[in-house]
Amino acid sequence: MTYAPEVRERLETDAKEIIGRYPRPRSALLPLLHLVQSVDGYVSDDGQEFCAEMLGLSKAEVVGVATFYTMYKRRPAGDYNVGVCINTLCAVMGGDQIWAELSEHVGVGHDETTPDGKITLERLECNAACDFAPVMMVNWEFFDNQTPESAKQLADDLRAGKEVAPTRGPGRLCTFREASRVLAGFPDGLAADGPSAAGPSLEGLKIARANGWEAPKAEGSEK
Amino acid sequence: MTTLTPVLTDNWDVAGSFTLDGYGEYEAAKKALGMDPDAVIQAVKDSGLRGRGGAGFPTGMKWGFIPQGDGKAHYLVVNADESEPGTCKDIPLMMANPHSLVEGVIISSYAIRANHAFIYIRGEVLHVIRRVQAAVREAYEKGYLGTDIFGSGYDLDLVVHSGAGAYICGEETALLDSLEGYRGQPRLKPPFPAVAGLYASPTVVNNVESIASVPSIIANGADWFAGMGTEKSKGFGIFSLSGHVTRPGQYEAPLGITLRELLDMAGGIREGHELKFWTPGGSSTPIFTAEHLDVPLDFESVGAKGSMLGTRALQIFDETTCVVRAVLRWTEFYAHESCGKCTPCREGTYWLKQVLKRLEKGQGSEEDLATITDIADNILGRSFCALGDGATSPIHSSVKHFRDEYLKHFEIGGCPFDPAASTVWGSK
Ligand SMILES: Cc1cc2nc3c(=O)[nH]c(=O)nc-3n(C[C@H](O)[C@H](O)[C@H](O)COP(=O)(O)O)c2cc1C
Numbered sequence: 001m002t003y004a005p006e007v008r009e010r011l012e013t014d015a016k017e018i019i020g021r022y023p024r025p026r027s028a029l030l031p032l033l034h035l036v037q038s039v040d041g042y043v044s045d046d047g048q049e050f051c052a053e054m055l056g057l058s059k060a061e062v063v064g065v066a067t068f069y070t071m072y073k074r075r076p077a078g079d080y081n082v083g084v085c086i087n088t089l090c091a092v093m094g095g096d097q098i099w100a101e102l103s104e105h106v107g108v109g110h111d112e113t114t115p116d117g118k119i120t121l122e123r124l125e126c127n128a129a130c131d132f133a134p135v136m137m138v139n140w141e142f143f144d145n146q147t148p149e150s151a152k153q154l155a156d157d158l159r160a161g162k163e164v165a166p167t168r169g170p171g172r173l174c175t176f177r178e179a180s181r182v183l184a185g186f187p188d189g190l191a192a193d194g195p196s197a198a199g200p201s202l203e204g205l206k207i208a209r210a211n212g213w214e215a216p217k218a219e220g221s222e223k
Numbered sequence: 224m225t226t227l228t229p230v231l232t233d234n235w236d237v238a239g240s241f242t243l244d245g246y247g248e249y250e251a252a253k254k255a256l257g258m259d260p261d262a263v264i265q266a267v268k269d270s271g272l273r274g275r276g277g278a279g280f281p282t283g284m285k286w287g288f289i290p291q292g293d294g295k296a297h298y299l300v301v302n303a304d305e306s307e308p309g310t311c312k313d314i315p316l317m318m319a320n321p322h323s324l325v326e327g328v329i330i331s332s333y334a335i336r337a338n339h340a341f342i343y344i345r346g347e348v349l350h351v352i353r354r355v356q357a358a359v360r361e362a363y364e365k366g367y368l369g370t371d372i373f374g375s376g377y378d379l380d381l382v383v384h385s386g387a388g389a390y391i392c393g394e395e396t397a398l399l400d401s402l403e404g405y406r407g408q409p410r411l412k413p414p415f416p417a418v419a420g421l422y423a424s425p426t427v428v429n430n431v432e433s434i435a436s437v438p439s440i441i442a443n444g445a446d447w448f449a450g451m452g453t454e455k456s457k458g459f460g461i462f463s464l465s466g467h468v469t470r471p472g473q474y475e476a477p478l479g480i481t482l483r484e485l486l487d488m489a490g491g492i493r494e495g496h497e498l499k500f501w502t503p504g505g506s507s508t509p510i511f512t513a514e515h516l517d518v519p520l521d522f523e524s525v526g527a528k529g530s531m532l533g534t535r536a537l538q539i540f541d542e543t544t545c546v547v548r549a550v551l552r553w554t555e556f557y558a559h560e561s562c563g564k565c566t567p568c569r570e571g572t573y574w575l576k577q578v579l580k581r582l583e584k585g586q587g588s589e590e591d592l593a594t595i596t597d598i599a600d601n602i603l604g605r606s607f608c609a610l611g612d613g614a615t616s617p618i619h620s621s622v623k624h625f626r627d628e629y630l631k632h633f634e635i636g637g638c639p640f641d642p643a644a645s646t647v648w649g650s651k
């Protein structure tokens with residue numbers, strides 16, 4: 001299989017824009033692989049060939065890089081990449097139980113996709129949201145403070161095509177392909193959605209405000 | 224009593240804090256671009272700012288290593304890979320206040336005479352990436368990035384680059400390889416990035432929080448910054464409390480605050496439970512126990528007690544948590560994330576995992592404790608990069624503080640803890 005001409009044309013235009021951001025073309029490889037995922041849903045053979053061609057690399061060089069990084073899917077993935085953090089803090093706070101129940105509920109294991117092509121399940125390492133434990137990510141959006149029940153409900157809603165919203169993020173969840181395009185450096189206009197900060201992110205600030213605590217004023221304060 | 228000092232977190236409760244309207248007009252950058260670049264470096268040196276990415280290297284000194292007048296391109300690379308287990312400060316910072324980072328990038332790049340800067344963000348945080356992309360775009364539209372910034376004649380391009388899932392890419396030289404489009408594996412040092420970094424050119428790699436702190440130093444003065452914190456650990460930092468605390472979250476305070484003080488603010492350990500162990504700065508820093516509640520959280524004091532301040536990632540575990548389980552899980556993480564370049568780390572983390580699994584199931588023996596200590600001894604100091612060293616921290620510290628708990632596992636032939644009791648819902 002090779003890309004249809006119009007797909008190929010758009011890919012090339014986007015690829016050239018990405019390459020143009022960097023002092024040296026090869027730096028564009030990671031974003032180009034995200035771009036390929038935004039079209040194919042995974043790093044396809046064609047996609048890797050395409051990257052190699054655009055950057056003047058051998059395909060082996062591209063494959064060598066693509067296989068190093070966990071975000072690049074080796075096989076066609078679901079519309080929704082559903083991850084459960086199972087690093088220590090989240091695992092202890094309930095992530096292990098969420099994983100066990102969710103995996104059984106959905107009927108697939110780590111890096112496996114449901115037969116309807118909707119969900120790929122994944123065990124995740126710490127996603128820098130430990131103060132919201134236990135944490136899940138869907139298409140790399142935050143789903144904070146989960147329980148086994150909320151996790152199963154989330155999976156059901158996704159499979160039923162219902163709209164679900166991340167806890168800190170846009171009002172609408174985008175697909176894995178759409179998310180990959182943002183990662184490639186093509187904004188989707190949703191940056192202003194969602195709160196500035198939420199929940200635990202604001203705990204310290206709330207306490208400071210309640211107590212009238214501030215950073216010292218600068219001498220001859222300019223701020 | 225130490226109180227909180229919101230600076231970087233100060234606008235997080237403002238709607239639209241992530242836009243220029245919610246942030247302000249880049250007054251600090253304007254001021255900096257009117258200064259001599261060396262004076263900017265001197266101000267950061269005088270402030271005493273030390274790297275917020277874990278190692279605490281003095282930021283101004285690092286900038287001073289960049290050779291001047293060498294005719295080469297210079298680069299600033301912001302390390303926004305935040306993946307050390309427990310560390311969760313840069314992500315909310317970039318989500319709520321990305322302009323503090325962008326303004327910091329302008330000032331820092333100007334100081335080191337770089338015309339091209341990069342923010343390397345871990346790829347798994349979509350909305351954070353959106354916010355940083357949008358902030359950069361807004362800054363370009365305002366003329367704060369691009370050519371002839373503030374009419375100063377200074378040009379700067381800033382690229383937001385998404386990673387693709389690899390903890391090792393937080394190690395600064397692995398990050399540079401990754402940014403050049405290779406597998407993210409660490410490079411031999413020296414040469415250090417200041418001499419041969421990105422594209423073999425002089426490069427500064429700094430953590431998000433380090434760079435985001437720079438505008439406040441320029442705006443308020445080095446003395447203002449140095450007036451906070453302790454003698455050798457100056458200024459403020461974001462402390463991230465997670466786990467079995469009543470109100471987990473981000474607490475911005477002067478360095479030197481204690482966990483006891485932070486816990487008081489955070490409502491203490493969750494109701495009905497008590498502190499068992501904690502990490503002062505992520506999983507790569509040796510664990511502490513209740514006996515360390517009053518250790519000032521600055522680089523020197525934490526170091527003197529046998530751990531490291533790291534990233535101020537305070538992961539708190541109460542008495543329901545099995546230490547062996549926690550250490551096994553961290554070890555699985557290191558084994559998974561080991562880049563495979565050097566033998567002690569690649570093989571050592573694998574074997575640690577095997578033996579710990581046996582121990583956790585209660586099928587180990589006292590000899591296994593000697594074995595894991597031994598393996599860790601062979602990784603520590605013999606690995607190519609600090610990931611390997613970090614992997615030994617939970618092992619050594621847990622055997623030191625909780626030897627009996629390891630023994631208990633094989634005495635009773637299993638784990639003495641009920642994992643359900645440590646869950647969020649288990650406490651109810
Ligand atoms: C395995 C490993 C992972 C790291 N991850 C990060 C990271 O995610 N963010 C970061 O700023 N520093 C990280 N570091 C530290 C960097 O190598 C480097 O010291 C830091 O970015 C320098 O910035 P600073 O001086 O501003 O702290 C990591 C180091 C190692 C060994």
Ligand code: SF4
Pocket residue numbers: 391409560561562563564565566568569606607608609610611612
């Ligand atoms: S210590 Fe581990 S992560 Fe670092 S170079 Fe060696 S194998 Fe790679």
Ligand code: FES
Pocket residue numbers: 085086087088089090091125126127128129130133135308309310
């Ligand atoms: S351990 Fe799950 S987000 Fe950090």
